[in-house]
Amino acid sequence: MARIDLDLAHSYQPDPRQDADYALLPLKMSFADGGAYALLGPSGCGKTTMLNIMSGLLAPSRGTVRFDGKDVAQLSPQQRNIAQVFQFPVIYDTMTVADNLAFPLRNRKMPEDQIRKRVGEIAEMLELSGQLGRRAADLTADAKQKISLGRGLVRPDVSAVLFDEPLTVIDPHLKWQLRRKLKQIHHELKLTLIYVTHDQVEALTFAEQVIVMTRGKAVQVGSADALFERPQHTFVGHFIGSPGMNFLPARARGRALDVAGRTLALPPGLALPEGELKLGIRPEYVALTAAEDPAALPVTVAQALDIGTHVLVTGQCGELKIKARLNPELEAPRCGDTAWLRVIGPHTCFYQNEELIP
Amino acid sequence: MELTLEGISKKVGAQPWLYDMSLAPKRDAVTVLLGATQAGKTSLMRIMAGLDTPTQGSVRVDGKDVTGIGVRERNVAMVYQQFINYPSLRVADNIASPLKLRGEKHIAERVQSLAARLHIEMLLDRYPAELSGGQQQRVALARALAKGAPLMLLDEPLVNLDYKLREELREELTQLFAAGDSTVIYATTEPGEALLLGGYTAVMDAGELLQYGPTAEVFHAPQSLRVARAFSDPPMNLIAAEAVTLGVQLNAGPALSIPLPAVVSKSLTTALTVGVRASALRLQARDGDVALPGMVDLAEISGSDTFVHLSTAVGEVVAQLTGVHYFKLGASLTLHLSPVQVYVFDATGALLVAPQRTGGH
Numbered sequence: 001m002a003r004i005d006l007d008l009a010h011s012y013q014p015d016p017r018q019d020a021d022y023a024l025l026p027l028k029m030s031f032a033d034g035g036a037y038a039l040l041g042p043s044g045c046g047k048t049t050m051l052n053i054m055s056g057l058l059a060p061s062r063g064t065v066r067f068d069g070k071d072v073a074q075l076s077p078q079q080r081n082i083a084q085v086f087q088f089p090v091i092y093d094t095m096t097v098a099d100n101l102a103f104p105l106r107n108r109k110m111p112e113d114q115i116r117k118r119v120g121e122i123a124e125m126l127e128l129s130g131q132l133g134r135r136a137a138d139l140t141a142d143a144k145q146k147i148s149l150g151r152g153l154v155r156p157d158v159s160a161v162l163f164d165e166p167l168t169v170i171d172p173h174l175k176w177q178l179r180r181k182l183k184q185i186h187h188e189l190k191l192t193l194i195y196v197t198h199d200q201v202e203a204l205t206f207a208e209q210v211i212v213m214t215r216g217k218a219v220q221v222g223s224a225d226a227l228f229e230r231p232q233h234t235f236v237g238h239f240i241g242s243p244g245m246n247f248l249p250a251r252a253r254g255r256a257l258d259v260a261g262r263t264l265a266l267p268p269g270l271a272l273p274e275g276e277l278k279l280g281i282r283p284e285y286v287a288l289t290a291a292e293d294p295a296a297l298p299v300t301v302a303q304a305l306d307i308g309t310h311v312l313v314t315g316q317c318g319e320l321k322i323k324a325r326l327n328p329e330l331e332a333p334r335c336g337d338t339a340w341l342r343v344i345g346p347h348t349c350f351y352q353n354e355e356l357i358p
Numbered sequence: 359m360e361l362t363l364e365g366i367s368k369k370v371g372a373q374p375w376l377y378d379m380s381l382a383p384k385r386d387a388v389t390v391l392l393g394a395t396q397a398g399k400t401s402l403m404r405i406m407a408g409l410d411t412p413t414q415g416s417v418r419v420d421g422k423d424v425t426g427i428g429v430r431e432r433n434v435a436m437v438y439q440q441f442i443n444y445p446s447l448r449v450a451d452n453i454a455s456p457l458k459l460r461g462e463k464h465i466a467e468r469v470q471s472l473a474a475r476l477h478i479e480m481l482l483d484r485y486p487a488e489l490s491g492g493q494q495q496r497v498a499l500a501r502a503l504a505k506g507a508p509l510m511l512l513d514e515p516l517v518n519l520d521y522k523l524r525e526e527l528r529e530e531l532t533q534l535f536a537a538g539d540s541t542v543i544y545a546t547t548e549p550g551e552a553l554l555l556g557g558y559t560a561v562m563d564a565g566e567l568l569q570y571g572p573t574a575e576v577f578h579a580p581q582s583l584r585v586a587r588a589f590s591d592p593p594m595n596l597i598a599a600e601a602v603t604l605g606v607q608l609n610a611g612p613a614l615s616i617p618l619p620a621v622v623s624k625s626l627t628t629a630l631t632v633g634v635r636a637s638a639l640r641l642q643a644r645d646g647d648v649a650l651p652g653m654v655d656l657a658e659i660s661g662s663d664t665f666v667h668l669s670t671a672v673g674e675v676v677a678q679l680t681g682v683h684y685f686k687l688g689a690s691l692t693l694h695l696s697p698v699q700v701y702v703f704d705a706t707g708a709l710l711v712a713p714q715r716t717g718g719h
Contacts, residue, residue, distance in 0.1 A: 042520045171395055180656050198520045204659035224659045225682040241661040284680055306574035307553040309637035
């Protein structure tokens, strides 16, 4: 296992001139030995480029990739001792499950008795023990992908295991199980795991640290609660959570805040820079309140949708849309009603130039 | 339009793909076909479209039998999981193609307005290969809408998109469906997506149609264990129980005071199943609650919620808690539940009791 340090930039063009020419803007990042990390972002954000640079499938156009201090930027995945798991199963159909799992170990000439033991352990963790003697070709797509995961995790001496959207082909019901498995396995094996995904549940559940990326840039590195409670960038507020954070254009004037043509009162102790900013509040923290509440905006209810566990209300306030996720035990407003939604409270964040005001 | 399926079944060789089912999706509204892969959603849609004929039963459109009539003779628009466009045509011509086929006038204006509704007006001169997945699917959706067909069939149209894009497009689609006058059938494997689409839901499992009704109603009152399983994510907690004087006794757990319907025969109440939605388990106790102590197996975080898996005397349960919470693996934790928030199913899996509801409508 290894600590990984990146100090690099990457462009697929020979002569990048502007930010948009970079797949990865200049960045410095460290991955601790034995840590569980996720690279999270929409397609085209640079996360797969970063993964490929770490694995050695791609050389960065400039800068260094260090494993335990040693620059490996020009070394192949084999030389870096990296294990990889891809979106689709990569296994040998004609081999048994046991032989598939043993393959990476036999390649490394591990003694057979140790191989048997390790294969047994991994199969047990992934609940494949009952299928060890079966031909991989006869298994379902889900089971095949489990074998792929097992092959990635089976070698105890790897520098890191890299996962590229490994649960894409798995049925939603089974995803629950496999997400849990991966988390438990990280606990037991203490491998350095780096996981690329666009799925927030996978990223937040699996990783101790999540790197949120957009447009070739890491906009926040943090734990799940930091990303939820204090998004450092409006993109993080938008991307984490379903639906994402509400953002309302506002203007600060001393103790007052102008939002959507109303003047709201700021809580004592909160100082904001004068001028244009954005108020951010998650739908989970928007609350119904009494008319004329100085921390609230009046909205016309455009939709009140029973989503089973909550009522999802969309309120229209002039041009602005505010979403609120309300407790289903309370009487929900009806479509067309006027409702007052509280938007200023302990969980409200403020942004200037898309960055969180500390 | 009014689509009616009567006594439909489908066999491929000796293998039954769809078992005898009848369905009349609400006209000019959205009906979600909800079920896991292999539930029969696509087979059913192919019959609705006229791409396949049923082995038995009839398909009616506005009362007229169309069972043997092929897709070309019907007015149906379809959108698939894969982004299907004409690769050699620019976006504008892709959207225009159904309009040209019908020899319509004012095509350029129609294309403009459809493109604007799907936010692809700046891409009209590009070819599909130059677009992202989300943009390609928007083109396919715009073309389907251009058809103005009274029946629109969408087979997991958003499944291959990033979830944020899915969220955005789903919301736009819901608005487009609400504004239009097509009967829309929308297949998905995700319970959450069905709830967000609203409308009506038909729950399918292993080739059977299990239940049809307004989406929220089906969710809150699943007629059977199978529906409850299919329409819950995370899975509903299911606990073995038996009837006792004051209500039900959870096996190896506490008793819950729930009045059971008097008409239920004794033979059906010996092996009950109590269903508890993950969202009905709470960290804070309230008056009348029953406690379920246990040990934390794992906490999963979705961004908006934390799902805690707990080993308890009644088996493993999952609780859904709003916001981000951390729990140490192996830590002790007690969850609380109110007896009025549980489901009870009889020995055959039929619903006996559904939770009382106060809020949402």
